[in-house]
Each structure stands twice: as C-alpha cells, then as structure tokens.
Amino acid sequence: MSREEFISSFQDKLTTSFGKSMEEATNKEAYQTVSLILRDMILRNWQKTQNKQREKDEKQMYYFSMEFLLGRLIESNLINTGLEKICVEALIELGFKPEEVFSEELDAGLGNGGLGRLAACFLDSLASLNLPGHGMGIRYKYGLFQQKMVNGYQVELPDYWLKDDYMWETKRSEKAIEVHFAGNVQLQSADGHLQVEHTDYERVLAIPYDVPIVGYDNQFVNSLRLWSAESMPNSFHFHSQKGTDYYHYLDYKRSVEQISEFLYPDDSYYEGKLLRLKQQYFLVSAGLQSIIRRFKKKHNDFLLFPQKIAIQINDTHPSLVIPELMRLLMDIEKLSWDDAWDITIQTVAYTNHTTLVEALEKWPVHMVKSLLPRIYMIIEEINERFCQSIYFEHPALRNEIANMAIISYEQIHMAHLAIVGSHSINGVAKLHTEIIKKREMKNFYRVFPERFNNKTNGITHRRWLLNVNPSLAQLISNTIGDGWIKEPRKLIHLIKYTDDSSLQDEISSVKLKNKQKLAKYIRDEYQITIDPNSLFDVHIKRLHGYKRQLLNLFHILHLYQLCKENPNVQFTPRTFIFGAKAAPGYHFAKQVIKLITAAADKINHDPFVKDKLKLIFLENYNVSLAEKIIPAADISEQISTASKEASGTGNMKLMMNGALTIGTLDGANIEIRDMVGPKNIFTFGLNSKEVFEYQQNGDYRARDVYNSDQRLSAVMDTLVNQSFFQDDVEFKNIYYSLLYNNDEYFVLKDFDSYVEAHQHVEQTYRNESSWNKKSITNIAHSGKFSSDRTISEYANEIWNIHPM
Incomplete structure (x- = not known):
C-alpha cells in the first residue's frame, strides 16, 4: 500500500465509519480509522493462516495464562505489517500528530507484571517465527487498577480499559462454551465403564473474543483467545431454594459476570479466594473444551491428541488444566484412566516462575470440593496414585510423602499438581532452574529428573x-x-x-x-x-x-x-x-x-x-x-x-x-x-x-x-x-x-x-x-535475550512444533 492509497483509504473509512470530514476528525477517530484499515489487512492474513493450519493439520500449541500484558497494539501491528512509515507520513500529511493518535489506544488491562508481559512477548515471537501457537486468557472487563497518587499515597481506581470498543478483538458468539460449577456428582458403573452424573450445577457461558497476533513481515497471524463470562438465559443457581426467584436470577447473573470482571480479585478474604478459583477453572475448562472441539473436527482417535496438541501452563494459575483434561477425556470421551493420564502427561508442560512460598498457590480442600466436585475427585485420585508410586517405587522418599503430596494438611498444592501432571517443568533462568532442582523441588527432581529443564526468558526486540x-x-x-x-x-x-x-x-x-x-x-x-x-x-x-x-x-x-x-x-x-x-x-x-x-x-x-x-x-x-x-x-x-x-x-x-x-x-x-x-x-x-x-x-x-x-x-x-x-x-x-x-x-x-x-x-x-x-x-549481546531464542527452544525441546 502506497502513502496515497493509505490516505485515500483513510478518508473513505473516516467518512463511512464516522460520517466525518478530515477537518472534523478527532485523534480518537483517527486512531480508530487507522485500526480499521489495519484490521482489513490483518483479517485477510488471519483467515489465510487459519485455513493453512487446518489444511496442514500441524501440531498446535496453546499457552494458558491468567495474564497477557499486551500494551498498545497499534504501533506493533503497523511495524509487523510494514505500514508504519507509510501511516506516519500519511497522518502528518493529513494534519495529525502520529504519537497523539496512537496514544488514543488504552493499554489492554489483561496483565500485571513480568508474567503477563512475558506471555505477550511469547505470542509475538510465535507469530514472527511462523509457529502455530496461540494464547488462552480471560477478557477482564477491568484491569488490575489505575494507580493515582493522592498526597503521596497510592489510590486504586478502576481500570475500565474497555470503555471504548477494543479495535483488535472479534467476538465469536457461535463458539460459546458452557462451564459448570458446584452441584452434585454421582458415580455409577455401567457395562464396566464409570458413568458420571453431574446435577444441580451452576451454568456459565464462556464467550470467546479472538485477538489476532501478527507476525513480523510474514503475513502469519496467530490468535489470542480471551474468554468472557456471561449468564445462561433462564439459568439459575440450583443450590438455592429460591432457585426460580427473579431476584435470585439477578444475583446469579451478577455472580457470573464477576468471573471475568477483574484481574486478580482481592484474595485476602474467602469470597475473593473463591472468585480467583472460579476464574482459573473458567479459563481452563472453556479453553480445553474449545481445543477438543477443534481436534475432533479432524480426528476421532484421542491417542493422537499429544501429537497434535501441546499445552503450556504459565505458572501455577492454570494448573487445573490437568484434572480438567482428565475429566473431559474420561467423562465425555469415555477413555480409561490410564489412557487419559498418558495423554494428559504427554500434552501438558509447566513453567515455574517463582521460588516465593506465598506465590506457590494452595487451595483449601473444602473450597475445591464444593465449587468443583468432580475435579476434586480427580485430583484426589491423582494424589493417591502419586503417593503410592512414591511409597513403592522410591522408598528413600517415604518420609517426604506428606511434603510432596498434592493434597496435604487440608490444602491442595497446585505446584505439586503441575509437576506430577506435566511432561516438562522448566525454570526461566539458569540459576532459578538450579534452585528448583536442588532446593525448592529437589524431591520431585529425584522422582522426575528427565522432566526438569531451563528456558531463560526473553523479550521481543x-x-x-x-x-x-x-x-x-x-x-x-x-x-x-x-x-x-x-x-x-x-x-x-x-x-x-x-x-x-x-x-x-x-x-x-x-x-x-x-x-x-x-x-x-x-x-x-x-x-x-x-x-x-x-x-x-x-x-x-x-x-x-x-x-x-x-x-x-x-x-x-x-x-x-x-x-x-x-x-x-x-x-x-x-x-x-x-x-x-x-x-x-x-x-x-x-x-x-x-x-x-x-x-x-x-x-x-x-x-x-x-x-x-x-x-x-x-x-x-x-x-x-x-x-x-x-x-x-x-x-x-x-x-x-x-x-x-x-x-x-x-x-x-x-x-x-x-x-x-x-x-x-x-x-x-x-x-x-x-x-x-x-x-x-x-x-x-x-x-x-x-x-x-x-x-x-x-x-x-x-x-x-x-x-x-x-x-x-x-x-x-x-x-x-x-x-x-x-x-x-x-x-x-x-x-x-x-x-x-x-x-x-x-x-x-x-x-x-x-x-x-x-x-x-x-x-x-x-x-x-x-x-x-x-x-x-x-x-x-542483548540478542541472546530475544524471546525468539526462548520460543525456538520451547518449540524444539518441549512442544515439538514447527514453522509453517
């Protein structure tokens, strides 16, 4: 696209989208107009990439993370599509200051710190290296918070980053997924198979919003899928005796919307902890169901699943991927425990980001048992089998079983679950990985030495x-x-x-x-x-x-x-x-x-x-x-x-x-x-x-x-x-x-x-x-710390995915 073509397209979009002349246009309308021009180009490449991935049926990687700290996408999308210079020159010629136009895009409130920024860098590198890898996250209505300083004190204000349309997302209502919470679970044996009946559960609708992740100068576009929680029409929380009461439905609707309302609700009280747990299960259940749905369009044999799907969990927050994948494979797809466990282990990999005790998540047993009854049963079984394997296969560690157990002292240890249920556990710097192996998780390293590896972090240059x-x-x-x-x-x-x-x-x-x-x-x-x-x-x-x-x-x-x-x-x-x-x-x-x-x-x-x-x-x-x-x-x-x-x-x-x-x-x-x-x-x-x-x-x-x-x-x-x-x-x-x-x-x-x-x-x-x-x-020497290097190591050594 030439500068003249860009200007012509800009004028046309401005008129058809906002009914404005050039003289009347605001910086925000200029930003939205540039975004619409870019979207047209990106959407075409996005569709081509998806078609190619379906046609080739190459292995896909899905990166589950509670955070994706994207920042503004306007400038990176312009650079990656090769339009930055043309756009800047065109805006100047049209009487706009490019920096003021670009600053109209609010930072997406999808992350907090290094964990989320790393995930964003990884997505950029995956697309730029032509690797089929996608993000799975939550579409938070409000980010962490807007920090205002009042008399030198931090004051937290809502970060309503979605007050205007987010120009880069596409709502996919037709791909909605149901996620179930609470209720009662009954297990029965029929024809030698375990039958699971889940009743009286709370139904939540997960609506996907897809954001294109544009590769640099290669017309390759991956996806970041963000899930938004919505209430089911005519659905109620059946636990209440007022289950059909209109006002109870409003309470239910409000409780559902809270799931995707805030990034990191305050977990210093019970309700906040419960909401965090809900968020984590909501993400993994919706994400896994959508992955399986896509897999089944091409394949009937789930033993092929690890050959076609890789899942990376970014820290312990998405660790429920492990029992949820087991649930879907056993209860829905009717696989045996052993087959489901082998598939899960081969599919899931875990990145550890911390040695801080307070950051290694634990959940009260009673909370998980009440909110996720079937998931708790599966975690309990994983724990029982793991503890038995330690007892019989590693007798030198018998005295450590209580410290290694997934469930101990009425707590579920999510890092332990992630280690036991993954084929790869990686640290994010050489020192960090050595500390994990020799100190913080040394007993697990003795049991699974082949699973531990290092992948030093990187950034997108x-x-x-x-x-x-x-x-x-x-x-x-x-x-x-x-x-x-x-x-x-x-x-x-x-x-x-x-x-x-x-x-x-x-x-x-x-x-x-x-x-x-x-x-x-x-x-x-x-x-x-x-x-x-x-x-x-x-x-x-x-x-x-x-x-x-x-x-x-x-x-x-x-x-x-x-x-x-x-x-x-x-x-x-x-x-x-x-x-x-x-x-x-x-x-x-x-x-x-x-x-x-x-x-x-x-x-x-x-x-x-x-x-x-x-x-x-x-x-x-x-x-x-x-x-x-x-x-x-x-x-x-x-x-x-x-x-x-x-x-x-x-x-x-x-x-x-x-x-x-x-x-x-x-x-x-x-x-x-x-x-x-x-x-x-x-x-x-x-x-x-x-x-x-x-x-x-x-x-x-x-x-x-x-x-x-x-x-x-x-x-x-x-x-x-x-x-x-x-x-x-x-x-x-x-x-x-x-x-x-x-x-x-x-x-x-x-x-x-x-x-x-x-x-x-x-x-x-x-x-x-x-x-x-x-x-x-x-x-x-900074090229060594590009996320392109990091992602190439993950792709070759953990995910086994290849450039397309």
Missing part, C-alpha cells in the same frame, strides 16, 4: 527496540545492516564497533535525545524539571519487598544527607526514576511508595541540593509508560535479593536499549554478566548460596548491621526521629520491620556493597567513551 527506540534501531541498521530484526543474534556484530568513536558519539546522541523526550514528558505531566545531562537511574517493576525499592531509596537518602552535610560535595548529578504498583492489600509496599514520594517532595524542593539530585515517582506504571522510560535509562536497577527473582525481563529490555545494569547475582542478571563480561555490569551483594545459608542457619542479625554502619543508621533514623519527615509515626512500620522482623530481604546487609557499586557507577559515568563502549557491548 521488535517492540522493545525497533518500536520504542527507532533512532537507536536505525543507527544499528546503518552500522551492521537490518538482518538483526529477523535474526536478533546478529546484534553481536556491533561488538566490533565498540571502540568506534563516531558510533560512540552517535549512541550518546540518541540517548540524550531520548532523555530530553522523557524530561519533557515529566515536566508536562508533573511540573518537575530534570536535567537530561544527569545520570538517569531507573527502577521500574512491581513493588515488592524482595525487589528492594527500599534499598535504592536508602542509597538516595544517603546521597541527600551527603549533600546536606557538605553542599560543595562533588558527584555526577542524578535523576532517580521509579515506576511501580503495589498490590492493594500489600500494606508494606504501599508504605514504601509513600516513603518514596515523601522523599521526592523533600529532595526536589531543597535548595541545598540544587540539581545534584532529583527523585521522581511516575504514577500508573504500565507498558506504555515503560516504553517512554526505557530508551532514556542510563542505569537499570535489578537489585532483588539473590535467589528471589526467577529471571526478570526488565533487565533485558533496558540492556537492549543501552542501559548498564546494577544488580545482584540473581535471575537472568547472572546470564547478562556472563554474556557482557563482569566489566560491563555492576554487581554487588550476597549471592544465592549466602542468602540460603543465612536463612538456614538463622545467624543474620539486622540490628548488628544497623549499629555498625553509621551511614545506614543515619538514613534509617530519619524514618522515626522527625529529622527528615515531620511525622515520626508514618514510616515506623518500615523501620521496625527491618530491625525487629530481622530484615527478611537483606536490605541492610547489602547496603554497603550497593553503595560501593554506585561509587563505581559514578566513576565510570565520568568517562563518556568508556561508558558508551560498555553500552554498545550490552546492546550487542
């Missing part, structure tokens, strides 16, 4: 470099050619230019322009002026104790105290940028946000500091905001407590855009160090072995560290002595949690090493040539 940093992308293409766009490993060719002074200067110039752009955004949105020539130190991720935003802040407060003690102290001006949301019920994390904003208010208005320090907390951190921040970052804060971060992907995005990492030897930081070399990354702190030993031995004393480091005690005392903050009560919980709860995440222990690492950053940044050389080195 098309969005996180080509899209968000076009100036850098063009500079790279000018230097080594554009082959890296399809083969990201070719970025390594940049390594021969690390000493090229002209490239160093151009890299520096691109970074400065990106920093100027971010500085303008901050000035316009927050009325805070920051110096683009200062060092931009970026800490953007979910707010959690183990991610240690608090450690970063303590260092900032230390620098501030140095400035106060000696106004003439010399160091490179720094701008510290935070972006983070805290879970609504996570009070400690919300207190840390308040502490950051209170410190920012103090520092940014102190004339003694002048321009040496600025501290910014950017509200409502999401994909679109990350796209503004990442190209401008000089330093990437990856400072989680060693062994707690499974991998991280923010570290990869920032590295790819030329930021240098300051981080612990945790997650993928270790692999980044191995790639770029220890001279091109700033590492500090305890390693995972040392953390584990402290936890095992119990010989860490936070108060001893506090007493022995005057810098640290001076910073911490500001939380309670009114020397910095007027209220000595506001932050006392942070103070006491560190000293009296013994600093669970070793913030105090790593403080000295962290300060020393930042001094090294300071010295390095003063030498512009050395800094730019390190930056180029990081970009050159």
